Amino acid sequence: MQKNSIAEAAFKLTLRDFEQAAERISKDVIVTPLLPYSLPDRQLALKAECLQELGSFKIRAGANAIETASDEDLLKGVVTASAGNFGQGVAKAAQNRGLPVHVIVPDTAAKVKVEALIDLGATVTTVPFSDWWNVMITRSAGVDGFFIHPVAELEVIIGNGGIGLEIFTQCPEVEVIIVPFGGGGMISGIALAMKALGKTSKIIACEIESSTPLKAAKKQGKPVKVERGKSWVDGIGSTTVLPEMWPLLDELVDDVIVVSHREAENALRSLSSKSHLISEGAGAVALAAASKPEFSGKNIVAVISGSNIDQDTYIKILNKSLI
DSSP: OOTTHHHHHHTTOOHHHHHHHHHHTTTTOOOOOEEEEEETTEEEEEEEGGGSTTSBTHHHHHHHHHHTSOTTTTTTOEEEEOSSHHHHHHHHHHHHTTOOEEEEEETTSOHHHHHHHHHTTOEEEEEOHHHHHHHHHHOOOSSSSEEEOSSSOHHHHHHHHHHHHHHHHHOTTOOEEEEEOSSSHHHHHHHHHHHHTTOOOEEEEEEETTOOHHHHHHHHTSOOOOOOOOOSOOSSOOSSOOTTTHHHHHHHOOEEEEEOHHHHHHHHHHHHHTTOOOOOHHHHHHHHHHTSGGGTTOEEEEEEOBOOOOHHHHHHHHTTOOO
């Protein structure tokens, strides 16, 4: 696959492409609520994708990718690389259709996510993060089956665009949409859907301080390698932006906000106490970013991407005992 082929195809998508995908996967997903979050100087709402059946937005992408694959492609089942959430989305969609799934996961994946994959009937292979990232780059998992990339896949991007359609319906006056950045599949889908709707809302990515590949790429004007530090936030953070996603991200993402671990921990506690939502780290990063001073006076939607967090980690953060 040529590096620019995904971007070229994505920029040609129409509103009908996103609407058809939403219809296609309507039995797999719910329309998640947009919940108000009280701050004195802005209108902030939370797009609670953490309330999807599997606790993540990624059921949208997984279901759409499988629904659009041919019967011939699916003869040997499905293979993907995932830190957990996308694998669950693919596994659930495959389970609904009687298909076997093999998921390659990094050794940094949260235990709760790996256990959920096994519960869904997936075959799970755990590899070092560097080997897992190589699968992401090469699209070669070394096992039989139809490979679905968790990010750089047109049907993944289109499936994620349903979030954008819902945000527009629920909050047509939105000025800023803040999205956690892992690989770019979600933020690209949302941005392209808003563009197809004729909306000019600012699209803001957010990253955790220990891993900022998109911030670095935006600064350098191209993907560069960055350090991936230790973090309890496991749903986002890598060592570089995938080259085939860069043309999309360069064009569609207006800015990148970097959040500290302390800010993310405070946001996680607030999501629990104020919004009564369980969120994983990536969702907390989105709320922390949306609370930054630069968004004062704006009408904002922050995407709370998932709820699959390690239980021990979650308890420690709620109790302010995480070291």
